[in-house]
């Protein structure tokens with residue numbers, strides 16, 4: 001996958017190109033977000049205790065989010081991503097976690113209701129509503145109890161806005177409309193904002 005995919009490819013090609021490209025240095029971003037991820041994982045565990053649960057992380061990247069959730073003693077953790085390079089880094093960093101190559105829109109490796117919790121972290125704001133709706137539907141199909149989305153909620157630093165612009169993500173629209181999108185797929189929803197401008201958006205089955 002080359003530079004032409006960034007400029008002329010579809011959403012998936014562009015995202016795969018970018019994440020394959022930055023995978024070797026993604027651990028720098030991981031380092032910066034480690035403390036925040038641990039804080040958010042603790043908030044997650046306060047609302048939905050993780051001990052003994054099976055958790056699937058969609059768009060797991062290098063595995064930082066699922067690793068942070070692992071502090072709360074889940075029974076089983078699996079991460080998936082469509083970037084092979086991100087998964088290679090994840091496998092190297094977290095050999096104790098199982099990682100599987102899958103696209104979020106077609107998680108055919110997993111059966112209906114096969115995980116207690118299906119989660120995703122900083123993935124859904126990157127795609128436009130039609131794709132996001134498909135990924136959310138796949139997550140809902142696989143989850144027995146909750147779907148938990150860790151993502152942007154309020155305003156952020158200008159550096160983040162520039163990065164999101166370069167990624168050509170759906171950052172602004174996501175923050176304005178994601179709660180409604182979630183409500184279209186789940187009767188029961190909950191939004192748990194944190195003081196860092198991010199939130200856990202929860203769809204309850």
Ligand SMILES: C[S@@+](CC[C@H](N)C(=O)[O-])C[C@H]1O[C@@H](n2cnc3c(N)ncnc32)[C@H](O)[C@@H]1O
Nearest residue numbers: 019059060061081082083086103104121122123
């Ligand atoms: C910003 S990174 C976040 C990684 C990790 N979840 C975290 O919070 O550290 C976004 C990740 O989502 C993956 N991704 C984006 N769109 C995807 C899709 N449609 N299917 C699977 N993975 C996807 C990318 O490859 C990348 O690893």
